[in-house]
Amino acid sequence: MGQGRDISAAARIRDQLRDWIRAEGLRPGDRLPTEAELTARFGVSRPALREALKGMELDGMIAAQRGSGRYVAPAMAVQVERPITAFESVTEMLGRAGHRPQTRLLQAGRVPSPPDVAAALGLAEDSPVWRLEKLRLIEGQPLLYSLEYLPLALLPPDHPVFDWSGSLMALMQGLGLAPVMSRATVSAVGPPETQADLGSLGAGGPLLLVAETCFTAAGQAVIRSLIYHAGHQFSFSFARK
Amino acid sequence: MGQGRDISAAARIRDQLRDWIRAEGLRPGDRLPTEAELTARFGVSRPALREALKGMELDGMIAAQRGSGRYVAPAMAVQVERPITAFESVTEMLGRAGHRPQTRLLQAGRVPSPPDVAAALGLAEDSPVWRLEKLRLIEGQPLLYSLEYLPLALLPPDHPVFDWSGSLMALMQGLGLAPVMSRATVSAVGPPETQADLGSLGAGGPLLLVAETCFTAAGQAVIRSLIYHAGHQFSFSFARK
Numbered sequence: 231m232g233q234g235r236d237i238s239a240a241a242r243i244r245d246q247l248r249d250w251i252r253a254e255g256l257r258p259g260d261r262l263p264t265e266a267e268l269t270a271r272f273g274v275s276r277p278a279l280r281e282a283l284k285g286m287e288l289d290g291m292i293a294a295q296r297g298s299g300r301y302v303a304p305a306m307a308v309q310v311e312r313p314i315t316a317f318e319s320v321t322e323m324l325g326r327a328g329h330r331p332q333t334r335l336l337q338a339g340r341v342p343s344p345p346d347v348a349a350a351l352g353l354a355e356d357s358p359v360w361r362l363e364k365l366r367l368i369e370g371q372p373l374l375y376s377l378e379y380l381p382l383a384l385l386p387p388d389h390p391v392f393d394w395s396g397s398l399m400a401l402m403q404g405l406g407l408a409p410v411m412s413r414a415t416v417s418a419v420g421p422p423e424t425q426a427d428l429g430s431l432g433a434g435g436p437l438l439l440v441a442e443t444c445f446t447a448a449g450q451a452v453i454r455s456l457i458y459h460a461g462h463q464f465s466f467s468f469a470r471k
Numbered sequence: 472m473g474q475g476r477d478i479s480a481a482a483r484i485r486d487q488l489r490d491w492i493r494a495e496g497l498r499p500g501d502r503l504p505t506e507a508e509l510t511a512r513f514g515v516s517r518p519a520l521r522e523a524l525k526g527m528e529l530d531g532m533i534a535a536q537r538g539s540g541r542y543v544a545p546a547m548a549v550q551v552e553r554p555i556t557a558f559e560s561v562t563e564m565l566g567r568a569g570h571r572p573q574t575r576l577l578q579a580g581r582v583p584s585p586p587d588v589a590a591a592l593g594l595a596e597d598s599p600v601w602r603l604e605k606l607r608l609i610e611g612q613p614l615l616y617s618l619e620y621l622p623l624a625l626l627p628p629d630h631p632v633f634d635w636s637g638s639l640m641a642l643m644q645g646l647g648l649a650p651v652m653s654r655a656t657v658s659a660v661g662p663p664e665t666q667a668d669l670g671s672l673g674a675g676g677p678l679l680l681v682a683e684t685c686f687t688a689a690g691q692a693v694i695r696s697l698i699y700h701a702g703h704q705f706s707f708s709f710a711r712k
Contacts, residue, residue, distance in 0.1 A: 237528050237535075244529065258690040281525065287478050288485065288526035294478075304690030308654040315556060317711035412711040413549040418659035418679040418702035436677025436702065438659040442711070449499040449545030461659035461677070468709070470558035470653040470683070 240281035243274050247282060248291060248309065251302060258307055262292060262300040290471065305471060314466035317411050317444075319399040320366065320374060320457065329368050335395040336363040336426040340382060347379045350443040350454040358382040362394055363426060372431035375422055375458040384452060398453065407452050409444035416440050416466065422458050436461040481522035484515050488523060489532060492543060493552065499545040503533060531712065546712060555707035558652050558685075560640040561607065561615060561698065570609050576636035577604040577667040581623060588620045591684040591695040599623040603635055604667060613672035616663055616699040625693060639694065648693050650685035657681050657707070663699050677702040 247268070256262075263271065269279050283300065286292045290305035312326065324331050342356040353359070359379045366374040378398055384407060385392075392401060402408055419439045421432035431437070437458045444453040488509070497503075504512065510520050524541060527533045531546035553567065565572050583597040594600070600620045607615040619639055625648060626633075633642060643649055660680045662673035672678070678699040685694040 241529050241531070281529065284522065285526055285529040288482050288522065288529075290482070304686065304688060305652060307686055307690040307692075308652045310654055313556075314657065315554075315709055315711055410712070411546060411549045413551055413708070414711055415706040415708045416555070416657055416679070417706035418677040418700075420676050435661050436659040438657070441706075445545065445548055447545060449548040451548075459659075465656040465658035465682075467654070467656045468556055470556055470655055471651070 237281070239274065239278040240285060243272055243278055243282035244285050246272055247286065251291075251306060252309060252311065256302045256306070258302050258304040260302045262302065264299065305469075308469040308471065310467040310469055312467070314416070314468045317409075319397060320376065321397050321399070324366070324368075324373070329373075331366040331368050331373060333395050334365040334367060336365055336424075338362050338394040343379065343381075347454045351379070351381055351451045353381055360385060362398065363424065364395070365426070365428060365431070367429075372429045373460050373463060375424075375428055375431055375437075377422075377456040379454045380452060402452060407446055407450070409452055410447045412442045412444040414440055414442040418461070419458070422456075431458070431460055434460055434462045438464050438466075478522070480515065480519040481526060484513055484519055484523035485526050487513055488527065489550065492532075492547060493550065497543045497547070499543050499548055501543045503541040503543065505540065546710075549710040549712065551708040551710055553708070555657070555709045558650075560638060561617065562638050562640070565607065565609075565614070570614075572607040572609050572614060574636050575606040575608060577606055577665075579603050579635040584620065584622075588695045592620070592622055592692045594622055601626060603639065604665065605636070606667070606669060606672070608670075613670045614701050614704060616665070616669055616672055616678075618663075618697040620695045621693060643693060648687055648691070650693055651688045653683045653685045655681055655683035659702070660699070663697075672699070672701055675701055675703045679705050679707075 262268070265276060265279060269276050272279070283292065287294060290303050291309070292300050293303040294300045339361060340358050341361045343351070343353055343359040345355055347359060348355045348357060351359070360382050362378040364376045364378070365372050366376070384405065399409060417439050418436050420436065421428070438461050440457045440459070442455050442457070443451055444455065445451055503509070506517060506520060510517050513520070524533065528535060531544055532550070533541050534544040535541045580602060581599050582602045584592070584594055584600040586596055588600060589596045589598060592600070601623050603619040605617045606613050607617070625646065640650060658680050659677050661677065662669065679702050681698045681700070683696050683698070684692055685696065686692055
């Protein structure tokens with residue numbers, strides 16, 4: 231229990247310190263403040279700080295030189311601000327970009343799970359799933375088309391009263407099933423197959439498809455989603471090591 | 472110096488242990504072998520093993536419970552085998568997929584650096600760069616089109632004797648400038664603008680463009696590349712947390 235707290239404190243300090251290094255514009259070779267300065271700046275204990283620094287050393291973000299302190303390591307040069315590996319909802323992602331999209335709920339309803347969805351969610355084939363089809367628009371222009379599936383068994387029996395046009399993440403959180411991580415693939419595709427009217431989505435060129443299986447903190451698969459991004463409007467960043 | 476060795480040993484053990492957990496098919500909640508068993512299995516020292524385990528705890532891959540050992544944590548559920556975040560050459564990537572591609576060198580030559588290339592490589596605009604245009608084919612089918620730029624100043628004066636149709640990574644390694652990491656973006660695009668004959672590339676649909684700036688271990692930007700992947704043949708995986 232105490233140990234669990236230490237680890238999450240160290241992980242939080244590591245993230246804060248990484249963001250601070252970026253915000254300050256520190257470059258590879260620049261010296262970090264002393265442990266005393268860092269504990270004061272972030273209001274943390276020295277053991278938790280040391281765990282965080284050790285973790286950053288392991289990840290190659292900083293380097294320690296005995297007797298002369300710690301330095302920003304070359305690998306910080308490839309850190310990007312919001313990598314494709316950061317888990318966030320579509321609403322969060324668009325909000326960060328300064329967008330307040332409208333959501334058009336195209337369809338919501340119960341279907342037998344398609345084989346790929348069943349496999350991703352660990353369900354028996356044809357198990358009932360709830361299927362959501364949405365379009366997100368900014369100033370009338372369609373930006374994203376999404377297909378989301380969740381196991382029907384996760385929903386309380388009165389699920390039809392939910393507002394399915396709202397944030398699915400928030401809804402799952404309310405059910406105690408907040409997704410916090412995912413396994414995903416990205417590919418380039420043409421327009422999705424659907425009966426729905428997607429307006430000009432895809433007219434601007436190819437789409438970037440992110441196919442994602444979302445898990446709770448306990449490792450339970452709760453959402454399978456296919457998100458088609460208007461290609462000329464989206465790119466995602468990442469570091470490779 | 473000694474400390475540097477410890478850290479790289481810990482990082483190597485962490486990677487081995489992660490691969491081993493995957494290869495064994497261990498699932499979240501499964502118990503890890505004891506420290507004694509792990510030091511024996513991987514032939515490593517206990518302090519290095521402990522650093523590695525601590526780093527994995529920080530990254531949420533394993534969890535420790537005082538008095539009862541270490542367990543695979545739920546976040547292992549989202550680990551993927553070769554994530555988009557793994558740095559590797561095109562040749563390595565295709566080789567892993569069992570492909571032995573032919574390389575067709577379309578063009579090689581000195582050009583003034585385009586603004587985006589100059590910015591990525593930290594060069595003054597119009598600085599001379601070496602530009603390589605290549606097509607990779609498998610059984611006659613074009614799979615990838617790539618544009619690669621490197622600062623001319625990095626090359627020895629006799630550079631025209633290089634075999635530019637070979638691996639650029641190997642060539643850079645020979646110059647003591649091996650790229651080991653990168654910052655990249657991925658997007659969906661149509662066919663690239665080029666005078667060259669790309670055959671059927673792009674005929675199968677949209678392309679997945681990875682635009683990448685590659686750095687040496689010392690953090691020096693040495694290659695800027697744009698790689699267009701035949702979209703229907705490629706997808707990349709990653710974990711989000």
